[in-house]
Amino acid sequence: MTERVTATPAATRLIHMLKEKHGPLMFHQSGGCCDGSAPMCYPDGEFLIGDSDKLLGEIGGSPFYISEAQYEYWKHTQLIIDVVDGRGGMFSLEGPHGKRFLTRSRIFTDEERQELGQ
Template structure:
């Protein structure tokens, strides 16, 4: 994506704080994967890179707090017109997510891209495929 393209994923200050907390505990190398709802509903789960294999079935949306954020291709098809907003709520995180025992949980919100933003993104995708 070009520097002027709208980010596909962003994080709130609360999410960035929790990321830093997890990095202090587990090390700087973390990753996110937006769950498709199989085990932990539809949630952004935080993992160590060795905990989950990322492959051709996943789409890299960007980074939040320097941490890569992925989503499965099938779920991406439903959400591709939206910007994902990583936030934090009180409660228990996903069973497999690193924040599960903190009393906090990562929570994904979304907003539709404007027509202008989507045109920028679609043009970049076309350039990437060419």
């Protein structure tokens, strides 16, 4: 089955390290504002999910949400969550570690879109 969101090995390692420190986690793909368009990592339940948020999948065993508006913009792509050195979103858990999560993407193939019902 084609996944709508995946994580690189480096991102998965960071997720596991953050879980050891903070417990269960959740992600939300930010749509802009203060932290730009970045995947944000929170302790599970700390970010309130609304009716317009969509569960895209899981990375590192943690749920990954995206707003309906962002989903409509990115639904033709697979989100690939990576990690790079630097300071990212000020509210995201990885920031104090000198790392930031980064969203990369690739366009789904025709076969993948068909599998996903698009």
